[in-house]
Amino acid sequence: xxxxxxxxxxxxILEEYFDTASSEEEWNPRYNIAPIQLVPVIRRNPREAVxxxxxxRWGLIPSWAKDPSIATKTINARSExxxxxxxxxxxxxxxxxxxxxxxxxxxxxxxxxxxxxxFEVCDGELFAFAGMWDRxxxxxxxxxxxxxxxxxxxxxxxxxxxxxxxxxxRPDTYDLWLDPGMQDLTAASTLxxxxxxxxxxxxxxxxRINHVANDDEECxxxxxxxxxxxxxxx
Numbered sequence: 692x693x694x695x696x697x698x699x700x701x702x703x704i705l706e707e708y709f710d711t712a713s714s715e716e717e718w719n720p721r722y723n724i725a726p727i728q729l730v731p732v733i734r735r736n737p738r739e740a741v742x743x744x745x746x747x748r749w750g751l752i753p754s755w756a757k758d759p760s761i762a763t764k765t766i767n768a769r770s771e772x773x774x775x776x777x778x779x780x781x782x783x784x785x786x787x788x789x790x791x792x793x794x795x796x797x798x799x800x801x802x803x804x805x806x807x808x809x810f811e812v813c814d815g816e817l818f819a820f821a822g823m824w825d826r827x828x829x830x831x832x833x834x835x836x837x838x839x840x841x842x843x844x845x846x847x848x849x850x851x852x853x854x855x856x857x858x859x860x861r862p863d864t865y866d867l868w869l870d871p872g873m874q875d876l877t878a879a880s881t882l883x884x885x886x887x888x889x890x891x892x893x894x895x896x897x898x899r900i901n902h903v904a905n906d907d908e909e910c911x912x913x914x915x916x917x918x919x920x921x922x923x924x925x
Contacts, residue, residue, distance in 0.1 A: 692767045693820070693840050693857040695900065697722050697794035697809070697911055698731065700817060705744060705791055708817050709733045709865075714744040722910040725903045726750050726766040732822060732838055733789035735869040742869065751839035752827040753778045759827065762837060768823070770841045770858055770883035774876040779839065782823035784874045789819035789865060790840055794911055796900055797853040807900045808852050809911045810893045812859070812886075821858035821868060821883060846888035859886040 698705075702718040705711070711733060718731055729746045736743050750762030756778075765778055773779040793815070798805040812818050824838040841858045849856040860868055864882050867873060894913040899905045 692842060692853075692855055693795050693797075694726060694766065695796040696724050696792045696820075696857075697796070698724060698792050699908075699911075700791075700793060702731075702744070705731060705733075705817070709742060709744070709789065709791065709819070711742040711744045712736075716744060716746045718746065721906060722908060723900055723903060723906040724749070727762060730838070731791055732824060733791065733819065733865075733869070734824070735871060737871045745836070747824060747836035747838050749840075750837055751778065751782065751823070751825055752835060752837045753782075754825055754827055756827055759829065759835070765837075765839050767842050767855075767857075768839045769855075770821075770843045770880065773823075773841060774880065779823065780876075782825050782839070783879060784876055785871055786824050787868050787871075787879070788822040788824050788838060789860065789869065790822040790838065791817060791819055793817050795857060796896070796911075797849065797856075799852040805898075806916070807896050807898060808893045809896045809900075809913075810849060810856075810891060813890050813892050818859050819862075819865065821860050841883055843883055843885050846885040846891065848888045848891045848893055849885075852893070856885060858883045 699720040727750050730749045751765040752762050768779045773783045794809050794811045798807050821841040822838045827835050842855045843858050845856045900910045
């Protein structure tokens with residue numbers, strides 16, 4: 692699963708990289724993004740065929756949900772089964788989005804402790820998770836937009852730490868993924884593959900990342916592991 696990630700770029704950088712229309716949304720760099728928080732997503736406006744940046748909550752609440760607490764269980768969706776799950780199937784078919792990031796975190800158990808690692812693409816560049824979104828109305832009639840990040844089997848880099856990884860889309864697939872006219876789940880599923888391990892890297896970081904209140908550059912700064920600890924890539 693993917694339960695924490697980093698997006699340390701300013702809004703202006705996101706708009707330029709993802710070629711979106713100018714947005715009035717406010718976004719400051721984040722180093723420890725957690726579930727239920729507001730996160731940037733990129734969607735395609737079906738009327739104007741342009742990409743738009745919006746802030747929505749991480750943890751998908753289906754439009755039919757009675758209890759919004761379902762969001763704590765839907766931050767991720769398994770790509771292999773999302774098309775058959777009631778919570779996800781409609782969103783996967785017609786409400787797909789990009790979730791910008793420049794790093795994500797996973798934990799490796801070492802005895803009783805868990806060592807956190809940061810995963811990035813090798814050039815340190817921005818990338819996008821495959822996401823999907825939905826709209827839900829609360830009892831007051833207010834609309835709440837939420838999203839989920841799709842996961843897949845791990846590649847050779849992430850498998851040393853976790854048995855799942857978020858789907859990272861190649862830039863040349865962004866338009867296809869965002870196309871609301873592509874409602875063929877089989878076609879959409881062909882994009883949900885593990886990212887090429889040759890273009891990813893990972894490194895250990897401080898347990899400072901464990902606490903959601905910590906949200907600064909120190910959260911993802913590389914650190915040296917103690918010699919008594921088995922290195923990840925020995």
